[in-house]
Amino acid sequence: MQEEQRTEAEERLFDILVFLATSARGCIDEPPLYGPFRLVDALSRLIDVYGHVPGLKKDPFLTEIKAEIDGKKFLVMSDPEGFKRFLDELVRKFTVELKRRSGQRS
Amino acid sequence: MEVLEAIRGRRSIRKYKPQPIPDEVVEKILEAGRWAPSGGNIQPWIFIVVRDRATLEMIRKVSPGYLGTAPLAIVVCSDKQRAFQVGGRLGRDYMTIADCAMAVQNMLLAAYALGLGTCVVKSFSPIAVREILEIPDGIEPELIVVVGYPDERPVVPHRFSIEEITYLDKYGNKFVRKGP
């Protein structure tokens, strides 16, 4: 049988889709805080795609965000309050960046 | 290594070195699992050792809680059908889970004593794992033990103190240490 040809980008995205599908089902039975954990983990995985897909070049802001996520996501298990603070800070950083990209100053 | 030292020092590892694990080491881990206690000595566990790279990758991809790549995983399954025949509903629905957990803890401690890191994973898709490993009906994948040489030293997670989780003689009665 002929091997199907797939680009690296297609493979990476497919893996994330599998992650999202299995997470969606898992979240029905898992602790409520695992939902935000999976979403933020998905964020990190999606950021990984930048730089591997033609037209999506590595983005310094997102690279920094990814490092922060990977360093702090496990707070969900050891320090739920700290995890919440980390998500608040993440949202704040995204918003500041959103404003900057929209041409406004924060 | 002292058992107490292993109990205290073991941590869930989520970053591993790619270095493969020799067969005789894997066998020692399985041996530790095999000697776990089980209700009525049913020994409902079945261990599927996964070391084929492509299969490992597939298992990881369908397991949102499987973080970090490792050279080996042991999928601990229970034989629900046999457990029901021998132990009835209690055997099938409760004992199998407790028994597999006992086997898993033995394996975690043995692996730690052998210089390996592990992580128990429950956040996996049983439907997908069943499909990938061709697990037949009546056999249930319970837990995945990810195994590899550790590439991190995680912070020690919180534990409740003995006083917070222990009562003496009856519920609610403070546990007090006897003097020497």
Ligand SMILES: Cc1cc2nc3c(=O)[nH]c(=O)nc-3n(C[C@H](O)[C@H](O)[C@H](O)COP(=O)(O)O)c2cc1C
């Ligand atoms: C039944 C069970 C299921 C677990 N499932 C997962 C999991 O899916 N993913 C994960 O990263 N850790 C999992 N863990 C590991 C726990 O998060 C970990 O044991 C706990 O945070 C305490 O950390 P320690 O093992 O380093 O002491 C599981 C542990 C147990 C006992």
